[in-house]
Amino acid sequence: MNSASEVSVSAQGRESWLPLLQRAATEVFEIMLGTKLEPVTEMSPLPASEITAMVGLAGQLCGVLTLRCGFATAALMASKMRGVEPQQADPQLWDATGEICNMIAGNFKNKLTGLSDRCMLSVPTVISGDDDTFHSLADAGTIEIVMTFETHPIVIALEVHS
Amino acid sequence: MEKIRALIVDDSSVMRKIVERSLRQAGIDLAQVREAGNGAEALAILGDGSVDLILCDINMPVMDGLEFVRPLQAMDAAKRAPVMMITTEGSESHVVQALSLGARGYLRKPFTPDQVKEHVIPVLEK
Numbered sequence: 001m002n003s004a005s006e007v008s009v010s011a012q013g014r015e016s017w018l019p020l021l022q023r024a025a026t027e028v029f030e031i032m033l034g035t036k037l038e039p040v041t042e043m044s045p046l047p048a049s050e051i052t053a054m055v056g057l058a059g060q061l062c063g064v065l066t067l068r069c070g071f072a073t074a075a076l077m078a079s080k081m082r083g084v085e086p087q088q089a090d091p092q093l094w095d096a097t098g099e100i101c102n103m104i105a106g107n108f109k110n111k112l113t114g115l116s117d118r119c120m121l122s123v124p125t126v127i128s129g130d131d132d133t134f135h136s137l138a139d140a141g142t143i144e145i146v147m148t149f150e151t152h153p154i155v156i157a158l159e160v161h162s
Numbered sequence: 163m164e165k166i167r168a169l170i171v172d173d174s175s176v177m178r179k180i181v182e183r184s185l186r187q188a189g190i191d192l193a194q195v196r197e198a199g200n201g202a203e204a205l206a207i208l209g210d211g212s213v214d215l216i217l218c219d220i221n222m223p224v225m226d227g228l229e230f231v232r233p234l235q236a237m238d239a240a241k242r243a244p245v246m247m248i249t250t251e252g253s254e255s256h257v258v259q260a261l262s263l264g265a266r267g268y269l270r271k272p273f274t275p276d277q278v279k280e281h282v283i284p285v286l287e288k
Contacts, residue, residue: 031272032180081176083183092176099174102221103271106250110270117254123173123223 014143014160017112022145024108025156028100029149033080037147037154048130049155050074051093053101056122061115062161065108066134067101073152098124104156165193166286171204171218171230172248177271181217181248187275188282201230208234215286216245217269220256228256231263244285248273 022039029037049068057063069077071093078089078096089096102124110116144157168185170178178197185192196213198204202225204218220227227247234242247260247268257268266285269277 028272031274078176082179095174096176099177102250106271116251120253121221121251123221 014141017108017158018143018145020111021104021108021143021156021158022147024111025104025145025147028103028107032100032103033077033149035080035150037149040146040148040153050130051097051126051128052132052134053094053097053124053126055098055101055105055124057105057109057119058122059119061109061112061119064159065101065105066155066157066159067097067104068155068157069097069149070152071128073149073154076150076152094126094128098126101126108158165191166215167194167196167213168192169196169198169204169207169213169216169243171198171201171216171222171227173199173219173222175199177219177248181278184273184275184278185217185282188279190279190282190286199224201225201227204230205233213243215282216243217282218245218247218265220247220249220260221251228259228263231260231265235264244288246282246285 053067075086078092079086244266
């Protein structure tokens with residue numbers, strides 16, 4: 001079995017994290033929202049992200065996991081989680097997006113052997129608006145996946161601190 | 163199985179609803195569901211009346227799940243409802259700590275109704 005010390009944040013190590021991040025996100029959407037995420041096959045310019053959920057990771061792996069999407073997408077996520085119509089899910093939109101981001105972060109770190117006990121998650125933070133710039137102090141690169149949730153694009157990124 | 167009075171403790175109102183829905187989907191007959199956004203609110207609810215089952219998130223602001231479970235040990239065992247921890251962290255040390263403080267089991271998010279059934283029903287049947 002790998003020990004925690006084998007969790008590597010090297011560029012080579014991070015390459016192997018992409019499918020793990022993809023699987024972590026896919027599982028959360030399938031189990032909690034009953035929806036299959038689809039990979040984006042054709043890259044077209046993404047619409048502006050109106051909601052950004054963030055969860056910090058601290059410990060052996062330091063960084064920030066973010067989930068970015070539009071308001072309509074977040075409302076759809078909240079409606080699927082609550083089992084209500086999207087227009088009724090507005091008050092829960094931030095809560096739902098933050099919780100999904102939190103579960104993806106937890107599920108991802110649990111897939112990295114030996115990391116679960118050596119990396120803690122912050123409570124989620126959600127910001128809204130499409131005119132913000134995200135400045136992370138991450139200095140060891142970013143892995144990013146773009147997937148579609150019922151035709152709506154969502155961007156999930158892990159910014160890693162060395 | 164008798165009707166259950168459940169207390170669901172999570173800082174996410176959406177997650178509280180998901181936990182409630184999962185309990186119902188698992189075939190657990192709920193007579194009453196009370197909700198708390200953190201451990202301190204949950205302790206206040208317990209001071210106001212008893213419940214049969216507590217499902218509690220670990221990572222919460224104000225008072226987290228581990229701090230919440232600790233004072234429950236001082237309660238009369240006959241009156242103490244079983245506590246199931248719900249965790250996103252999957253941290254073994256958190257789980258071991260929760261179990262040592264008296265929690266009866268744990269569920270890792272994301273969870274299916276089948277997993278809720280598998281973990282919660284044995285606790286209720288004891």
